[in-house]
Amino acid sequence: MGAVLGVCSLASWIPCLCSGASCLLCRCCPNSKNSTVTRLIYAFLLLLSTVVACIMLAPGMEKQLKKVPGFCEGFDCEALVGYRAVYRVSFAMAVFFCLFTLLMIQV
Structure with a gap:
């Protein structure tokens, strides 16, 4: 249930990433520039991938994954x-x- 709510709240930020988005959903965005919000989201993605990588290196993680029923079948x-x-x-x-670096050339 929490994951569904998290995805819905994240999906409401997607129109904020578009610079010229003139829709009703953009009222949910904080009062800041779109480039600032985009940079924060990219920094969050980098932080999230770093945390996932650290969890993957934790000793005993394979044993914990095998305890989850039906996960390693x-x-x-x-x-x-x-x-x-x-x-x-x-x-x-x-x-x-x-x-994304290639996509942002001459933007």
């Missing part, structure tokens, strides 16, 4: 922990930020 839980998993998350974040 379809695949090996070793793929979700360790250095290789951190490399996967870091590579995905690097590709994400490089893609």
Whole structure:
């Protein structure tokens, strides 16, 4: 239930990322520039990926994942922990930020 509410509250910020969005949903945005809000969201994404990477390196995480019923049935839980998993998350974040760097050329 909390995840659904979190997604709904995050979805209400999406129109705020568009610089020329003239819709009713933009009234929910704080009184700041759109570039400032966008930078804060990107910083939050980077912080979130760092926290996920730290959790993946925690000792005993594989044992905790195996305790969750039905979580490790379809695949090996070793793929979700360790250095290789951190490399996967870091590579995905690097590709994400490089893609947005290319999209922002001459903007």
